[in-house]
Amino acid sequence: MDNERLKLKNQLCFPLYACAKEVVRSYKPYLDEIGLTYTQYIAMMVLWEHETINVKTLGEYLYLDSGTLTPLLKRLESAGFIERNRDLNDERNVIIKLTLKGEALKQPASMIPEKIQKCLPITQNEAEILYKLLYKILDNK
Amino acid sequence: MDNERLKLKNQLCFPLYACAKEVVRSYKPYLDEIGLTYTQYIAMMVLWEHETINVKTLGEYLYLDSGTLTPLLKRLESAGFIERNRDLNDERNVIIKLTLKGEALKQPASMIPEKIQKCLPITQNEAEILYKLLYKILDNK
DNA sequence: ACATATAAAATTGCATACAATGAGATTGTG
DNA sequence: CACAATCTCATTGTATGCAATTTTATATGT
Numbered sequence: 001m002d003n004e005r006l007k008l009k010n011q012l013c014f015p016l017y018a019c020a021k022e023v024v025r026s027y028k029p030y031l032d033e034i035g036l037t038y039t040q041y042i043a044m045m046v047l048w049e050h051e052t053i054n055v056k057t058l059g060e061y062l063y064l065d066s067g068t069l070t071p072l073l074k075r076l077e078s079a080g081f082i083e084r085n086r087d088l089n090d091e092r093n094v095i096i097k098l099t100l101k102g103e104a105l106k107q108p109a110s111m112i113p114e115k116i117q118k119c120l121p122i123t124q125n126e127a128e129i130l131y132k133l134l135y136k137i138l139d140n141k
Numbered sequence: 142m143d144n145e146r147l148k149l150k151n152q153l154c155f156p157l158y159a160c161a162k163e164v165v166r167s168y169k170p171y172l173d174e175i176g177l178t179y180t181q182y183i184a185m186m187v188l189w190e191h192e193t194i195n196v197k198t199l200g201e202y203l204y205l206d207s208g209t210l211t212p213l214l215k216r217l218e219s220a221g222f223i224e225r226n227r228d229l230n231d232e233r234n235v236i237i238k239l240t241l242k243g244e245a246l247k248q249p250a251s252m253i254p255e256k257i258q259k260c261l262p263i264t265q266n267e268a269e270i271l272y273k274l275l276y277k278i279l280d281n282k
Numbered sequence: 283a284c285a286t287a288t289a290a291a292a293t294t295g296c297a298t299a300c301a302a303t304g305a306g307a308t309t310g311t312g
Numbered sequence: 313c314a315c316a317a318t319c320t321c322a323t324t325g326t327a328t329g330c331a332a333t334t335t336t337a338t339a340t341g342t
Contacts, residue, residue: 008190011254015279016271017164019161021204046148049149077143121281130274133200134157135270137160
């Protein structure tokens, strides 16, 4: 039995898991100001880029499935940020579309990335190295 | 408004968040075999190292609070892997202790890290770079 | 045309996460 | 000693995540 390898500090997955949680958590004060959770925020980011998108494609961008997205999108709809409508050309699809209120949220949201970057204790160079390694793993999934 | 910075692909947090989810998810088939979730698995890892520990200290290792740990530990207790007892010297503390069944789980669990490492598309050297950067961020929290 | 296969969302069930609050025990200080 | 502050754990409420299943719609083969 490999005792050493089984220790928490020797596993890559644990700092990945814990670090992701902590960094996401550090968004909360800023996201509270604009009334979004982190997952809602990244969903809105895709919409600010694409205007309209169906649930499946949104899920491919975010690595999330309809089990997570359907209730999340219903909450964004209740908050007035998006509209959800069946695609008339293919009724299987639900098309997500920004409302004016959702579009307007883009401006205050655009201030957040810089604030977060400032409180990360790594250089721009280190961030790029980290970014590349993470996508190397992610692209493999 | 900084449109470029607001794009999903330009944020460090997103690949961190998505990568952590996907890697944790890749544990599932192996963890299913021994009847643990990922969070239960990392809690057990701390116990395999420490034998006994209170909830607060366990939470400091795992970056989790009692709101997550209390129900999780109750499930591990129901499954027969641990015991939960009040510390007689200080009744505020709950002492977590492995059962024989929990101790026995260490052996099949010890096979998992190697299996995971093999399916990660990065070199040992890259894993170490990643590890160090993640802890640099984590230690700052 | 019609039965079958496939596709997209929604639903269900379970287990986290975490902020906020509550309850009980202990400690520090006047 | 009294008692306020602190500490530890549990509870509550909300929002994910995700596997598995169901529902509805579309595509495909004969």
